[in-house]
Amino acid sequence: MFKSLSKIISGNTQKKEIKRLMPLVEEVNALEPEMQAMSDDELRRMIAEFRAEIAEETAEDRAELAALEVEAASAFGDERRRLEVEVERARNQLLRLEDELLAEIRARVFAAVREASVRTTTLRHYDVQIVGGALLHQTRVVEMRTGEGKTLVATMP
Numbered sequence: 001m002f003k004s005l006s007k008i009i010s011g012n013t014q015k016k017e018i019k020r021l022m023p024l025v026e027e028v029n030a031l032e033p034e035m036q037a038m039s040d041d042e043l044r045r046m047i048a049e050f051r052a053e054i055a056e057e058t059a060e061d062r063a064e065l066a067a068l069e070v071e072a073a074s075a076f077g078d079e080r081r082r083l084e085v086e087v088e089r090a091r092n093q094l095l096r097l098e099d100e101l102l103a104e105i106r107a108r109v110f111a112a113v114r115e116a117s118v119r120t121t122t123l124r125h126y127d128v129q130i131v132g133g134a135l136l137h138q139t140r141v142v143e144m145r146t147g148e149g150k151t152l153v154a155t156m157p
Contacts, residue, residue, distance in 0.1 A: 018131055021130075024130065028107050029127070031107060046108070050105050058101070061097055065087065072084050128144075130156065132153035
């Protein structure tokens, strides 16, 4: 009884999550003709450029994190604990920055992965698989029925 009452009040959380991700799915679908027009080398170059941009944007934060980790490893007592807190802060800052950068390019990357899959395996990601990939990218657990293409979903993130 409590479950049905909570569903009435809060609604179906899975449907809400899918609805929240539909703009991403629509954007990926809209990019499909552009990706189809690209050659294999252009797709590879685009992904390499994305990786280079992210590496460049995060280089300073990565260097700061590495320096803090080395400093914390050689410290003792209270100083070590203080530095470990700083390491965790720097790590979280780096993760937030990476998340922001990846959010900006996520639709283009998903569209490129979809096109690469079509070209290499002849399997095309359906909308439900894009939603599943987006959830996996957010490090969330995705439950799917048999036959919905979980293996293909895993290629998205």
